[in-house]
Amino acid sequence: MSANTHAPQTIDPSASLHAESLGLAKSHGRLAGRRIIVVGAGQRKTVDEAPPIGNGRAMSVLFAREGATVACIDAVKDAADATVDQIASEGGKAFADIVDVLDTAAIAPAVQRCTDRLGGLDGLALNVGISQGLPLQRMTVEAWDKDYAVNVRSHMLFAQRALEIMSPGGSIILMSSLASQRAGGRNPAYESSKAAQIALGRAIARAGEPKGIRCNVIAPGFMDTPMGRDASRRRSDRALTVPFGRQGTGWEVAYAALFLISNESSYVNAHTLFLDGGHLGGIQREA
Ligand SMILES: NC(=O)c1ccc[n+]([C@@H]2O[C@H](COP(=O)([O-])OP(=O)(O)OC[C@H]3O[C@@H](n4cnc5c(N)ncnc54)[C@H](O)[C@@H]3O)[C@@H](O)[C@H]2O)c1
Structure with a gap:
């Protein structure tokens, strides 16, 4: 038996990158007619x-590719x-709201203005989040x-209003982080606010169930x-051991969001989906 029989075989990181991971897959109308605020x-x-x-x-x-009309809320016009x-360049339907x-x-x-313009509300994706990166x-x-106001309070206020006017069968998504489980970033306001979001998600699910x-x-x-690149510039050792030898893509987050905001996940509720290549499960590459 050779000495390295049990040595792990490491694949090229690109082997785990698929058309979906790169935003190149064709659409399937999975959100046809849905009205969503992001x-x-x-x-x-x-x-x-080239960010x-x-x-x-x-x-x-x-x-939008999957057929939804999207209200794009952001502070920056x-x-x-x-x-x-x-979205418009791809033939989709969207508008901005500042x-x-x-x-x-x-x-x-x-929430009311966007719902009026959308003609109803079926989905709310609360992605907004900041990290100021200050150690304790x-x-x-x-x-x-400020971290708590953006990461937790605003999500609560958006969900509170949305629950009053959203159509039955609607879906809300909150964007937390693996940082909710780990102190690796020495970033306690971000980490604890992201943990609070997980509890808030359950509370919203509880209020929404009836x-x-x-x-x-x-x-x-x-x-x-x-955002990940900015974090890596602050901490160059941030992601050296990531599973599959690569970080995730925004498209991979988007596909999870697509499932959770669509009717395909109609019995998935009050759940937290860790989208980390298995990192939390202990899967790491040697640096
Ligand atoms: N590495 C990562 O990308 C990573 C990892 C884990 C979790 N997350 C979470 O993903 C979310 C952000 O990801 P992204 O890639 O879209 O980040 P991003 O920073 O590129 O975009 C966030 C958007 O939010 C807007 N925004 C910031 N403050 C706002 C405010 N006060 N009011 C309205 N809009 C505001 C910004 O203008 C920006 O357009 C956050 O919730 C973050 O915690 C990101």
């Missing part, structure tokens, strides 16, 4: 010359407009409160998005 539907600008697609933009584009332009989710009074009217020693009250409305949470791991 919050945080743009994506941040980074120093990257990868972010989670919010990827899910907005994918929902250019970011929301770029998502709408991408809201800073830190403005609590703006949230309920925005340097945490401030302002930074703590109305036939579901709520689930997606918790991505290490993703190659503009």
